[in-house]
Amino acid sequence: MSIKVREWLRRLGIQTTHEEREDIDREIELRTGRYCDSGVELLSEAEFLAIVERVRRKGKKAPVEPLVA
Numbered sequence: 001m002s003i004k005v006r007e008w009l010r011r012l013g014i015q016t017t018h019e020e021r022e023d024i025d026r027e028i029e030l031r032t033g034r035y036c037d038s039g040v041e042l043l044s045e046a047e048f049l050a051i052v053e054r055v056r057r058k059g060k061k062a063p064v065e066p067l068v069a
Contacts (some may be wrong), residue, residue: 002036008048023055
């Protein structure tokens, strides 16, 4: 896991789960083509916040109710 991503999250006052942080790291790596520690330096704060928001939204899926026939 990225040390710098954790520092950014802490500095911005954002609390995340371990799984969310791993997804954030992966998204940064996909966007920048670099390891997340060096890739996060290429992002603006707005881009970083957009990634965090997208990861959090993806993780909050509505519970699926079973179909009853």
